[in-house]
Amino acid sequence: MDNRAKLLEQALHLFAQRGYDAIGVQEIVEQAGVTKPTLYHYFGSKRGLLEALINERLQPLIDRLAHATSHANDVPASLAAIFQLYFDFAQAEPLLYHMQLAMWFSLPDNEAFQIVAVSSAQQQALLESFFVRASSFHGNMRGRQRVYAATLLGTINTYIGLWLSGAIQATPQLIHQAVQQFSYGIYS
Amino acid sequence: MDNRAKLLEQALHLFAQRGYDAIGVQEIVEQAGVTKPTLYHYFGSKRGLLEALINERLQPLIDRLAHATSHANDVPASLAAIFQLYFDFAQAEPLLYHMQLAMWFSLPDNEAFQIVAVSSAQQQALLESFFVRASSFHGNMRGRQRVYAATLLGTINTYIGLWLSGAIQATPQLIHQAVQQFSYGIYS
DNA sequence: CTTTCTCTATACTTATCGGTATAGAGAAAG
DNA sequence: CTTTCTCTATACCGATAAGTATAGAGAAAG
16 A cells, blocks of 8 residues: 555544544654655645545545436435435445544534535535426425435434444334435425 | 633634634633633633533533423423424524534544533433333333434434524424424334 | 732743655656 | 656744743732
8 A cells, every 4th residue: 555545544544533623744644654745745735635535535425426316206216225325335434424424514614624515515416406306206395405405414414323333233124214204304 | 791701702602613623722812802821720721611611501401401301291292392492592502502513423532522422421311211201102112212312313403403504494383394204203 | 907819911831733945765767 | 877757754944732830910808
């Protein structure tokens, strides 16, 4: 593994454990076994390091979400696929997802939040466009895309947060229940 | 307003805007118009300042939650009261609630998270005991208190997060819908 | 009128913060 | 053999981090 990958991995571990603001670049380079100029050569700044982490490792989630939200002719099936997609990703990248989750509700002027906000907005936009498409099949959804997208993400993240803390298992029954619970707030 | 109160207020503003880790004590005392020994006289440390903020200003929420969860003979009514209580508190203390919310899903080894975790655990415990009581009326709830308490908080915080960002209004209809949505995942 | 206690300011500590100037090692290209 | 480019280390920058030693101001208590 080259030094760039080592830096990304150690930064993820440290950010996910104690938070972006609480970690200094010195600690990252020590854990990675390199020195500061190496980090600044590859990423330019501490901010650039987090941006690289987010852009590179979170992109698969965005891509799969774009695919899952591209059609809305069977809304319940699409919702189940979206839940499944998030659970799969969180299981494949628990540290990354936990880090993103910690910044989800975070604070507007915080640097880490602003970096993560870009991909958060992408997810929100994809989900909103899904609900716009769905409203051509379910007329009573119209105009509520923002709230639907946000509550869907809220429900997903609540369950993933529970799973990350070990309180629940990610069974097919759980996915089904989560979809049902969310749907009940939608079709009414 | 005395210096102690000034320090608490300015610390809340700064913590809620940029996060605990991103704020230095120097900035707090400057905003409050005092000097560092004053802060250390009243709170002993930066950590003690956040602890005082949480303990003093979040206590009313805990107290009201303890009252609302003390009986469970009418579960839907109690759930509505709990939702209403959280919305009322978030409207009365938006900065404090936003700060707490930002630390909700936060990271285990982070100092700010550990401080807020105490009151989070209190809320979780009160809600769990409510669901234990409720299970004497609804037998199928037994053994699921932890998950119910966590998903209830998740639903509440999703809606409050939406309200804090200005996306929704806190109408009685919204409370009703949120209770319905949560209940649908419970009684099944 | 003096002692005592609470509170606050000046000035300082050591350690760490993010970031960089300089230089050198090593491989690739001519 | 020399030039060029990528990568990394030593040593440093000014600024800021949390926290404190010392002293004094002002009110309360004796």
